Amino acid sequence: MSDVLRGKTIAVLGGTGPQGRGLARRFAASGLDVVLGSRSAERAAETAAGIPGNVAGLSNLDAASAGDIVIVAVPWDGHAELLKELAPALAGKVVVDCVNPLGFDKQGAYALHVEEGSAAQQAADILTDATVVGAFHNVSAVVLNDPELDSVDTDVLVLGDDREATDLVQELASVIPGVRGIYGGRLRNAHQVEALTANLISVNRRYKGHAGLRVTDV
Amino acid sequence: MSDVLRGKTIAVLGGTGPQGRGLARRFAASGLDVVLGSRSAERAAETAAGIPGNVAGLSNLDAASAGDIVIVAVPWDGHAELLKELAPALAGKVVVDCVNPLGFDKQGAYALHVEEGSAAQQAADILTDATVVGAFHNVSAVVLNDPELDSVDTDVLVLGDDREATDLVQELASVIPGVRGIYGGRLRNAHQVEALTANLISVNRRYKGHAGLRVTDV
Numbered sequence: 001m002s003d004v005l006r007g008k009t010i011a012v013l014g015g016t017g018p019q020g021r022g023l024a025r026r027f028a029a030s031g032l033d034v035v036l037g038s039r040s041a042e043r044a045a046e047t048a049a050g051i052p053g054n055v056a057g058l059s060n061l062d063a064a065s066a067g068d069i070v071i072v073a074v075p076w077d078g079h080a081e082l083l084k085e086l087a088p089a090l091a092g093k094v095v096v097d098c099v100n101p102l103g104f105d106k107q108g109a110y111a112l113h114v115e116e117g118s119a120a121q122q123a124a125d126i127l128t129d130a131t132v133v134g135a136f137h138n139v140s141a142v143v144l145n146d147p148e149l150d151s152v153d154t155d156v157l158v159l160g161d162d163r164e165a166t167d168l169v170q171e172l173a174s175v176i177p178g179v180r181g182i183y184g185g186r187l188r189n190a191h192q193v194e195a196l197t198a199n200l201i202s203v204n205r206r207y208k209g210h211a212g213l214r215v216t217d218v
Numbered sequence: 219m220s221d222v223l224r225g226k227t228i229a230v231l232g233g234t235g236p237q238g239r240g241l242a243r244r245f246a247a248s249g250l251d252v253v254l255g256s257r258s259a260e261r262a263a264e265t266a267a268g269i270p271g272n273v274a275g276l277s278n279l280d281a282a283s284a285g286d287i288v289i290v291a292v293p294w295d296g297h298a299e300l301l302k303e304l305a306p307a308l309a310g311k312v313v314v315d316c317v318n319p320l321g322f323d324k325q326g327a328y329a330l331h332v333e334e335g336s337a338a339q340q341a342a343d344i345l346t347d348a349t350v351v352g353a354f355h356n357v358s359a360v361v362l363n364d365p366e367l368d369s370v371d372t373d374v375l376v377l378g379d380d381r382e383a384t385d386l387v388q389e390l391a392s393v394i395p396g397v398r399g400i401y402g403g404r405l406r407n408a409h410q411v412e413a414l415t416a417n418l419i420s421v422n423r424r425y426k427g428h429a430g431l432r433v434t435d436v
Contacts, residue, residue, distance in 0.1 A: 107404060107406075108403070108404070109407075110404075110406050110407060111407065111409070111410060140435075143435075153434040153435065154434055157417065159417075182421065182425075183420065183421065183424045183425075184417045184420060184421060185326065185416060185417045185419075185420030185421070186325060186326070186328075186420070188325075188328050189327075189328060189329065189413070189416045189417050189420065191329070191410070191413070192329060192409070192410040192411075192413035192414045192416070192417065193410075193414070193417060195407070195409070195410035195413075196410045196411070196414060198403060198407045198410070199375065199377075199402045199403045199407050199410065199411060200433075201403075202401065202402060202403030202404070202407065203400065203401065203402060203403070203433060203436060206401045207400075207401075207435075207436045209435040209436055210435050211433050211434060211435050211436055212433070212434040212435060213431055213432070213433060213434065214431070214432040214434055215418075215421060215429050215430070215431060215432075216371040216372055216429060216430040216431065216432055217358075217361075217371065217425075217427040217428050217429050217430060218421060218425045218427055218429055
């Protein structure tokens with residue numbers, strides 16, 4: 001692990017959902033201290049107890065306060081409201097939004113229109129005293145949660161306007177064996193990375209797999 | 219080459235631009251008959267003469283008429299107008315849109331808002347008698363045009379609502395050595411694949427490469 005990450009606590013808001021739980025598992029496996037946040041501290045503690053490593057379960061607010069880097073893995077529905085509540089606790093921190101605003105119907109998944117452009121930009125608009133980065137949008141939760149899979153065969157596109165913060169989140173992604181954190185552009189280009197998850201869901205339906213993405217020639 | 223492609227003529231509209239020219243080169247190299255279309259038949263003929271294989275240069279209209287499968291690789295600016303003009307010639311054909319509606323400023327590339335949702339959906343709205351598929355959005359033109367590179371290290375996401383047409387275009391993508399044509403969802407999910415080219419441009423800037431995408435677990 002790189003020096004910038006050593007000793008840091010990673011908070012995962014929405015940590016009882018499949019994506020948050022999967023990321024928490026991988027970060028803890030790499031030796032990072034992890035706190036799971038959830039609307040219910042009890043449920044967070046239960047989930048935390050099922051993950052090997054140094055993982056605690058707290059309310060979203062307490063997790064936001066405890067984390068040095070805070071991952072937002074909550075459902076899109078309620079995203080803005082939660083971030084408004086937590087804004088004071090998140091001030092000064094690097095906040096990593098990995099929320100995909102998607103709708104579902106009988107034809108599968110599709111991207112929702114987001115007034116601010118993307119979930120990550122909505123987070124940045126609300127959290128004016130934090131540094132918002134987008135990442136971990138396209139990583140299969142099934143793969144993250146599979147204890148049989150030591151290595152995760154995907155890259156993570158990291159989006160943001162602050163170089164120090166994107167570098168840090170690239171390092172964080174890269175602690176997961178198999179994963180490379182790759183700079184993927186500014187926050188204004190986050191929408192398509194979030195929305196691309198709808199395409200990966202289509203790929204998974206067609207090919208019966210858990211698709212990820214690799215960037216070639218990097 | 220699969221039987222469905224054997225003997226088919228591939229038309230590339232905007233075939234004198236880097237993307238069109240690169241695709242034409244690769245299709246011709248695989249043994250397909252190719253016609254390049256351009257606003258100027260003379261310029262199309264000049265470009266065609268520089269590409270090994272069976273490649274002819276024509277006006278966009280003549281190329282559209284000659285092609286069994288028609289690739290649209292024209293600039294976004296003028297996309298709708300050209301397709302309206304060519305609609306009668308394209309009736310009954312599979313039309314493959316690979317146009318990326320992007321803007322550029324000093325911070326790099328960004329996705330433009332498209333009223334219809336995406337370039338591919340705009341094409342489908344105009345070409346009501348053709349079958350529109352989206353593909354080849356994220357393939358580096360530099361790589362396609364490099365005669366030293368026998369193999370292209372990327373997958374091609376193929377989007378569309380007609381299974382026969384997407385299957386055909388997946389076959390077409392797969393004639394390029396190294397490339398796999400992978401079903402990537404319905405046309406309503408084309409926007410993010412087009413827009414993702416902005417992210418790949420950011421990747422290329424940062425890492426000084428020609429990035430492509432591989433889908434894992436497929």
